[in-house]
Amino acid sequence: MIRGLYTAASGMMAQVVRQETIGNNLANSDTVGFKQDLTILQTGRENDVVRIPQERLQRQEIIGSMDLGVLVSLQHTSFAQGPLQETGQALDLAITGNGFFTVETPEGMRYTRNGAFNLDAERFLVTAEGDRVLGVLGPVQLPEGEVQIAPEGQILVNGQLIDTLRLVEFADPGQLQKTGSGYWSTEQAELDFNGQVQQGYLEGANVQPAEEMARMVAVLRLYETNQRVLQAHDQLTGKIVNEIGI
Amino acid sequence: MLRGLSNAASALVAQQLKLDVTANNVANLNTTAFKKKDVQFKDLLYQEEARRGNAVLPAAEKPVTAGTGTAMSAIRTDLSDGVFQVTGRELDFAVVGPGYFRVQLPDGSEAYTRAGEFRKDGDGFLVTPQGYRVQMPQLPAEEHEFRISEDGIITAITPAGEVIPLGQVMLAYFDNPAGLIKLGGNLYAASPASGEPRIEQPGPNTQIKQFALEGANVDLIVEMTNLIVGQRNFSLNARALQTLDEMMQTANNIRR
Numbered sequence: 001m002i003r004g005l006y007t008a009a010s011g012m013m014a015q016v017v018r019q020e021t022i023g024n025n026l027a028n029s030d031t032v033g034f035k036q037d038l039t040i041l042q043t044g045r046e047n048d049v050v051r052i053p054q055e056r057l058q059r060q061e062i063i064g065s066m067d068l069g070v071l072v073s074l075q076h077t078s079f080a081q082g083p084l085q086e087t088g089q090a091l092d093l094a095i096t097g098n099g100f101f102t103v104e105t106p107e108g109m110r111y112t113r114n115g116a117f118n119l120d121a122e123r124f125l126v127t128a129e130g131d132r133v134l135g136v137l138g139p140v141q142l143p144e145g146e147v148q149i150a151p152e153g154q155i156l157v158n159g160q161l162i163d164t165l166r167l168v169e170f171a172d173p174g175q176l177q178k179t180g181s182g183y184w185s186t187e188q189a190e191l192d193f194n195g196q197v198q199q200g201y202l203e204g205a206n207v208q209p210a211e212e213m214a215r216m217v218a219v220l221r222l223y224e225t226n227q228r229v230l231q232a233h234d235q236l237t238g239k240i241v242n243e244i245g246i
Numbered sequence: 247m248l249r250g251l252s253n254a255a256s257a258l259v260a261q262q263l264k265l266d267v268t269a270n271n272v273a274n275l276n277t278t279a280f281k282k283k284d285v286q287f288k289d290l291l292y293q294e295e296a297r298r299g300n301a302v303l304p305a306a307e308k309p310v311t312a313g314t315g316t317a318m319s320a321i322r323t324d325l326s327d328g329v330f331q332v333t334g335r336e337l338d339f340a341v342v343g344p345g346y347f348r349v350q351l352p353d354g355s356e357a358y359t360r361a362g363e364f365r366k367d368g369d370g371f372l373v374t375p376q377g378y379r380v381q382m383p384q385l386p387a388e389e390h391e392f393r394i395s396e397d398g399i400i401t402a403i404t405p406a407g408e409v410i411p412l413g414q415v416m417l418a419y420f421d422n423p424a425g426l427i428k429l430g431g432n433l434y435a436a437s438p439a440s441g442e443p444r445i446e447q448p449g450p451n452t453q454i455k456q457f458a459l460e461g462a463n464v465d466l467i468v469e470m471t472n473l474i475v476g477q478r479n480f481s482l483n484a485r486a487l488q489t490l491d492e493m494m495q496t497a498n499n500i501r502r
Contacts, residue, residue, distance in 0.1 A: 010301050012497070017300055017312060019493065020250040023486045024289070024313030027257035030264065030479050031287040031316055039312075042303060072295055073303040075310045089324065116286050118322070119422045121441045128286050128319035144421075175308055180291040181319065209482055216489050227496045234501065 003068065005233045007044075010069030011226035014041050017072050019219045025207045033114030033182045034205035036212075038076045043067040079173050082113075082206035084198060090147045091117045091125065093165075094203040097195030098173070102134045102166040103127055103183065109134075110183035111168065111176065116202055129181050135163035151196040167193035249293075249314065250490045256315030257483035260287055263318055264476040271464045272473075279340075279360035279432055280462035281323050284472075288319035323424050328463040330455065336392055337364045337372065340460040343452035345417035348381035348445070349374055349433060356381075358418050358443070360460055361432035376431055383413030396453040415454065418443035 021039045028034040044067050051061040084094050093115030095101070100111035110131070117133055120126045125133040125140040132139035135155065145158035153165035168190040170176065176184040264285045274280040292311035296302040302310050330340050339362030341347070346358035357378070364372040364380055370387050372380040383400050385392060390402040390410070398415035420426065425439025436443055448454050 013300055016250065016493070017295060019486075019490060020253060020312045023250045023253035023257075023483075023490070024315060026479075026482050026486050027253050027260070027316040028287065028289045028313070029482065030261070030475065031289055034289055037313070044301070069301065071301045071303045072310050074308075075295075075312070088326070114288075116320075116322070118320070118424060121422055121425060121439050123421050128288065177308055178289070178292045178311065178313070180313075181288045209478075213482070213485070216486065220489050220492055223493050224496050227500055230500055 005230060005237075007069040008226045008230035008233065010044060010071075012223055012230070014039075014070045014072060015219045015223040015226065019216065019223075021075065022212050022216050022219065025212055026209070029205050029207040029209060029212075031114075031182065031205050032116050032202045033082070033112060034207065035077050035079055035082075035113070036205070036207045037178075038078060039072060040074045040076055041070050042073040044069040044071050077174065077176070077178070078206060080206045082203040084201045085204050086201055088200050090149075090199065091119070092200055092202050093117065093149060094198045094201040095167070095195045096198055096203075099167050099169045099193045099195040100184065102168060103131045104134055104139060105129070105131045105183065107179070108185070110179065110185055112182045112184070113203055114182035115197075127182075134166040136166055137163050140165070149197055149199040151198070153193070153197050165197065167195070167197070169193050169195070249312070251487060253313070253315040254483045254487035254490065256290070256317060258480060258487070260285075260316050260318055261476050261480040261483065264472065265480070267321060268469050268472045268476060272466070272469050274462055275464050275466065277361075277432070277462050278363055279328060279460040280464065281325055281328075282462070282464045282469075283321050283323050285318055286320040286322060287316050290314040290317055324463060325423055326463050327460065329461040330458050331461050332458045334457050335363075336457065337366065338362060338457060338459050339364065339394065340455045340458040341417065341448075341452060342455055342460075344423065345419055345448060345452040346423075346434065346443075348416070348418050348443075350379040350381060351433075352378070355435070356418075356443075357429055357433040357435055358426065359432050359434065362454075363459055374431075374433075378433075382415050385412065386410070392456075394454055394456045396448065396455070398448045398454050414447060416445045417448055417452065417454075419446055419449075419452075420444075 018039045021037050025036045046065050046067055048062045049064050049066050051063050095113055100113060103110045103112055116128060117125050123142050140163050143157050148156040153167045155162045170188045176186045179185050267283050267285050271282045291314050295310045295312055341360050346360055349357045349359055351357050366385060367373045370385040372382050386402055390404055392402055394400050400412040402410045402412055420443055421441040425437055426434040427437045429435050
């Protein structure tokens with residue numbers, strides 16, 4: 001009886017986690033380079049169901065198994081391409097295809113898809129956080145002049161090759177860990193970049209509002225359903241206590 | 247549960263800001279040399295779900311995390327030239343390309359502007375509409391015509407047709423003009439982010455145009471699109487908030 005109560009409660013808690021993820025996706029639907037997350041659930045631990053022994057010392061007979069509620073198994077990030085938005089700014093870059101820009105932060109190397117770069121006072125290329133963007137030769141410092149960035153990442157100022165953006169890919173981007181501010185971290189080996197850099201564009205978030213709304217409706221109703229199950233268990237317990245015992 | 251509420255609330259604040267910035271761009275559609283702004287957002291820290299007491303599969307290869315909403319990361323200024331409008335007024339100047347006119351503030355510090363709608367004060371100095379002196383050669387008090395060449399040389403022409411050279415206009419250039427601080431009234435001040443100004447003659451990429459003003463670089467269609475995006479995102483996140491409210495109500499009704 002009590003077991004069912006906790007099964008229903010775990011169902012409610014799992015829906016809360018899902019709703020938090022949906023809420024975070026929707027909150028970041030206007031964040032450049034954001035990739036949406038999907039909460040994956042799986043059945044809880046499997047337990048053997050044992051027949052209650054009729055006589056003492058009789059061997060316990062297993063009559064089947066039952067899952068105990070639900071667990072959050074992983075947070076899957078979809079790396080599907082986001083829509084490109086034209087800005088016309090020379091330092092706005094978008095990646096089409098797989099791959100990441102690399103950024104030097106106080107916490108170490110980070111990877112990002114947000115190419116809304118600026119210059120700092122020393123003319124280093126920086127992210128909105130003020131972290132320096134890395135080229136093959138180190139942090140990218142731009143002399144004055146017209147900046148052109150080739151699809152493979154070569155940086156040309158007034159036609160002179162300055163550096164090449166340090167662009168990387170990973171074998172399993174699903175294992176990258178989000179660290180906030182549009183950054184990812186990983187211990188994985190960096191692979192060669194096969195995507196393309198588009199100058200004058202930004203990559204919007206790949207959040208699909210309609211999909212998230214549909215998920216949100218499902219979350220709300222599943223939450224209610226689990227609440228009803230919990231209530232039913234409560235009512236059953238109430239009957240045992242108040243009616244059978246008398 | 248409560249974090250979900252703050253996720254949605256953070257997005258409402260962020261989208262409100264986007265609407266504010268868009269409204270400011272539209273309001274300054276006719277402001278001389280106005281530079282439009284846009285807002286950039288970022289995602290916030292990610293928290294481990296297991297640490298928060300949620301049931302999480304222990305064998306997960308990477309920790310299961312959930313985001314904590316959004317926040318503004320930057321308001322960026324688009325420094326592209328606005329639309330140049332010929333006014334025919336003698337003391338209207340526009341800077342084509344990078345560069346700023348230098349203005350003396352009453353406290354002695356220097357400010358910078360691209361809005362060249364100047365007039366002459368009693369001493370023959372050019373002043374901004376607020377009455378601040380522009381760093382330009384003094385003009386003679388007599389009824390002369392003035393001309394400024396594209397590379398900034400000012401001359402006066404007497405009614406008899408005599409040309410009197412008055413001097414050279416120097417402009418201020420910045421390594422990172424996006425880092426200038428807006429003072430209002432079309433004036434900017436240098437900041438550590440912009441770097442110190444370099445005072446130079448109008449160079450190969452910069453020209454001064456007389457009889458013209460630089461308009462705002464606001465594109466109304468882009469702004470209207472931003473308005474729609476901001477408004478829809480606002481509603482979307484308001485709906486997320488509402489859903490969480492209903493979920494909390496459901497939890498409260500478990501035991502009646």
